[in-house]
Amino acid sequence: MSFDRSIKIAPSILSADFADFGREIQAIEAQGADWVHVDVMDGHFVPNLTFGPPAVAAFRKHVKTVMDVHLMISPVDAYIDAYAQAGADVLTAHVEAGPHIHRTMQAIRAAGMKAGVAVNPGTPIEAIEHILDITDLVCIMTVNPGFGGQKYIDMTAKVRKLRALIGDRPVHIEIDGGMDPTTAPLMAAAGADVFVAGSAVFKGGSVSTPEVYGKNIAAIRAAAQAAL
Numbered sequence: 001m002s003f004d005r006s007i008k009i010a011p012s013i014l015s016a017d018f019a020d021f022g023r024e025i026q027a028i029e030a031q032g033a034d035w036v037h038v039d040v041m042d043g044h045f046v047p048n049l050t051f052g053p054p055a056v057a058a059f060r061k062h063v064k065t066v067m068d069v070h071l072m073i074s075p076v077d078a079y080i081d082a083y084a085q086a087g088a089d090v091l092t093a094h095v096e097a098g099p100h101i102h103r104t105m106q107a108i109r110a111a112g113m114k115a116g117v118a119v120n121p122g123t124p125i126e127a128i129e130h131i132l133d134i135t136d137l138v139c140i141m142t143v144n145p146g147f148g149g150q151k152y153i154d155m156t157a158k159v160r161k162l163r164a165l166i167g168d169r170p171v172h173i174e175i176d177g178g179m180d181p182t183t184a185p186l187m188a189a190a191g192a193d194v195f196v197a198g199s200a201v202f203k204g205g206s207v208s209t210p211e212v213y214g215k216n217i218a219a220i221r222a223a224a225q226a227a228l
């Protein structure tokens with residue numbers, strides 16, 4: 001199958017109802033989500049705590065699309081197998097999380113997952129230039145990780161540079177933080193194909209009014225596609 005560069009929307013369940021994850025995941029998928037983004041935080045690499053492997057394994061039972069797991073933890077390597085067992089399709093580690101990102105990417109692929117690397121706003125894109133041959137996805141952070149609902153930090157120049165570094169390699173460019181119908185087109189024009197959105201997808205809706213999620217997802221997708 002050829003590499004899919006089309007626009008994909010990945011709602012972050014960090015903005016879902018934490019007492020109702022199963023139905024929230026079903027609702028966003030029924031309303032057009034392409035991937036489901038799961039934010040794992042350790043209270044050390046970022047100042048917030050979220051989901052361990054048993055929680056992620058419970059989400060997996062409801063995810064029919066792609067489970068995209070974003071690790072905001074340090075160290076990473078000791079947990080790779082646990083998140084593989086939990087059913088992650090894509091596992092993303094931060095380049096800032098330790099000194100051996102090359103080893104981490106190899107270990108993620110060896111555990112049978114797609115390997116992603118995330119890059120904080122303050123980190124130059126050259127930090128990941130030499131691992132692109134063993135990378136399936138680069139996640140460009142457009143907020144400082146740790147919380148949903150933060151203000152978008154413009155990383156257009158970084159994404160353009162990354163697009164050029166990737167060349168024709170089959171590597172996804174994912175954007176995470178502050179994505180909405182105003183900001184997503186800037187990133188689409190710069191070369192991104194996966195758009196994580198938490199607050200902009202879940203705002204105004206609920207499992208009893210899932211059509212709001214559908215409208216929100218469609219609005220981000222349409223704005224991003226219009227920029228291509």
Ligand code: DX5
Binds near residue numbers: 014179
């Ligand atoms: C931030 C997380 C994001 C977050 C995005 O640390 O990695 O995935 O949930 O939330 P919004 O779309 O509200 O910025």
Ligand code: ZN
Binds near residue numbers: 176
């Ligand atoms: Zn994330």
